Amino acid sequence: MVGDHMKFTIPCQSFLDTSFFQELARLKLEVLKLDSSRKELTSRIDIKHIPKGSSCAHLFLSNESFGDEPQSGTGLPVKGSLYNYNTIEDFKKVDKASLLNQRAQEAWKESQDDPNNCVRFFVISFADLKSYKFFHWVCVPCFQLESLNLKVTASGTLTDFDKYDSWFDTYPECWSCLEDSDGGLRNFSKDEVTDCATLIVRDTSTIKMVPSALVKNFVSLFKLFVPKLDSIRLILVRSDASSSFWMEVKLCTDREISASALKVSGWERNSQNKLTPRATDLSTLLDPLQVADQSLDLNLKLMKWRIAPELDLDVIKNTSVLLLGAGTLGCYVGRALLAWGVREITFVDNGRVSYSNPVRQPLFVFDSCGKPKAATAAESLRKIFPLVKTRGVDLQVPMIGHPVMNETKEQRDFETLHELVRSHDVIFLLMDSRETRWLPTVLGCAENKIVINAALGFDSYVVMRHGAYSEQEENRHGCYFCQDVVAPSDSLADRTLDQMCTVTRPGVALMAASQSVELLVSLLQHQDRNTNEVSTKTILGDLPHQVRGFLSEFKTLQLRSPAFKQCSACSSSVVEAFRAHGWDFVAAALNNYKYVEDLSGLTNVQAKAEDALKDIFEDWDEELDEDLLV
Known part of the structure; x- marks a missing residue:
């Protein structure tokens, strides 16, 4: 992989619990009604307990995701949004590219004040409450400066894992940090990057030596803060030392950096690896008595x-x-x-x-x-x-x-x-x-x-x-x-x-x-x-x-x-x-x-x-x- 353009995997895999849809149905009837405007969600991504055989961490959504506070459990808190549409036609007509760009730009601007805002998600949905079928599509915006190309010049297994793992244990809600020239660790912010050339990011991927696409968000933010920087040492911290690694990445630019010009991706693929929404039929899963009650x-x-x-x-x-x-x-x-x-x-x-x-x-x-x-x-x-x-x-x-x-x-x-x-x-x-x-x-x-x-x-x-x-x-x-x-x-x-x-x-x-x-x-x-x-x-x-x-x-x-x-x-x-x-x-x-x-x-x-x-x-x-x- 050394000398090649940097490769990435999907940021996470979403799992929507039955209780998420049950709560969505309740909110639709009692709160949202015909309101299809944006509603806030919360979740957590647990990097340390990724199921075996999975290529990335899971974004788990349940009825607790509708609360103001992050849902209970371990992992890093993530903020999100829900757009629930009133008809299946409205759901289909959504301009997916435009909505993704809007949310990516929003996360990009917010992350300049707090880099933790680089990680966001949103869900579009339609709830057919007569047949208990729910159509949804999850998106985790991943973005990169349009003029920026990333090339790996060197990589290897991380030897001082405990140092970084201990820092993240101390700051459990932080996605990233910086390492200065003396080896000290600092919070990632615009004011702290002056004499730092090492970026440490918590990685949601499990594929060997291939980071999650979320890493692009943090690298682009680092480049925005230090436009003249032409290389960076990137440390990817995972659940253990054997899977964590480092990379030397060359930051190539073919023109002047524009703070608003981003290349964006993030719509989740379905089980057939196609960029289409998912459909969940709860009529066969719910207790018939509960269906009758609702x-x-x-x-x-x-x-x-x-x-x-x-x-x-x-x-x-x-x-x-x-x-x-x-x-x-x-x-x-x-x-x-x-x-x-x-x-x-x-x-x-x-x-x-x-x-x-x-x-x-x-x-x-x-x-x-x-x-x-x-x-x-x-x-x-x-x-x-x-x-x-x-x-x-x-x-x-x-x-x-x-x-x-x-x-x-x-x-x-x-x-x-x-x-x-x-x-x-x-x-x-x-x-x-x-x-x-x-x-x-x-x-x-x-x-x-x-x-x-x-x-x-x-x-x-x-x-x-x-x-x-x-x-x-x-x-x-x-x-x-x-x-x-x-x-x-x-x-x-x-x-x-x-x-x-x-x-x-x-x-x-x-x-x-x-x-x-x-x-x-x-x-x-x-x-x-x-x-x-x-x-x-x-x-x-x-x-x-x-x-x-x-x-x-x-x-x-x-x-x-x-x-x-x-x-x-x-x-x-x-x-x-x-x-x-x-x-x-x-x-x-x-x-x-x-x-x-x-x-x-x-x-x-x-x-x-x-x-x-x-x-x-x-x-x-x-x-x-x-x-x-x-």
Whole structure:
């Protein structure tokens, strides 16, 4: 090699860990969004622990590379940059030569103040987050003064390795140093090169007597500092004495040195030794559950940063929901909650899947027939998204006006239901009968929970949120029972076939279920998470008290009804009686719904209504002409 032009190997080999791409995906969704401007990276190049068989040191990038500080581990810290593009077309259109020259010039200028800046890297990338494919290309700029030619005049194995190795151990973040005429070692800088003709560089190459191309950066910088220098002693320090070596290099110039004229290289070749980007497909490497988790978040986060930046997805994700009823409404509500990212859903039902259910209830199939509805619905949700925390509870909800037949069992059911309400943030009332909804309404008030109610008619539906019980009665929204002047009672006895089944147009349940979930999500975006304000709005728009839909006219109405002071479910007299007496209060209501009417004041309301009706007829004392009656 003596007398020949100096040869170089590639500076390093990049390795991008799976965690790098996972963090890139997270940043793309949550931070970068459509921003393709430069982002800073950090890494380390470990020269002392190069894997056997490798021709150079490794540039290792992981999730830690996105931090401000160099990632943990041994080796020399290296600063870098990331350019992540929004489309594969943008990635392909990048002017690679221009970008490389820009970054090389930047490193060249910065290294004149600190020679350690001679070593830099940058990455261009495109992240296809739908298929989990990542396209990337790593570049480590290596540059040489355009007018400078390097010729090796002598070389040999390094004998005083320990001297230089000890200095680098003392200065572990330095890539180079100088040796003066007396043999002393100094930091490499413009002020220190005056009486130095020896440059010591830490070499990333493992090929015998062939240094890394990064050495060109330091030699060019030395020549810039001492333009009249025509030769230099170059010492390449590697992991041990046997591989380290020295060179006498002649610095030939064919014209005056220009500080800005550089010959630049640095784009990394792929495994086929071609100058092309690399593609990494993580879909086969990632845990399928993790892919599902990130894919669910993908749609929601795209919605957040492209349409509604203030949308709080975490409050939705961390909300636990209790679905009372696993029929048509329960199934559709469960699916809609899952789509919004809710991760904890509990079904309560005491029925079994019948042969008429699967066509209307999307969490059931033909093979589900005969199985418990609640448990089967929960199992279906797990099949759709395995990371959802869901379970089914087979439970008969105690119903007002249905006398207690087995007190031990019904009290146990009551206690289970009470605990379920207490342990969840939101309660959905999705049952078939009015009396089934009464006790959960009382429990929701007593525990001050968000209660969402959806009920169906043949071609109409109502979706409403019960008022927050913590507010004063006169300021509170009404509940499902606030329009009634009688307490709910047994409506299940002696029912015909059409009365035993929910007879509705098939689309009504979908509309009611979707609007009830959207109402909840909007409510969760309110700063109080629950409010009785009349005309309030959230980031998602209106926040109505109730929505009534009429499919026959294809229209919906937003309505508000205030809390009824004599309501059989949410009035203070009923709720406070429950808080005071618990099961005894519930048992009394089950045995006789009139007990609740007396307690709430509905009995007096009914009596006043009857008295008013009597007064009307008593005042009507004129005799009518019999001919007029005919």
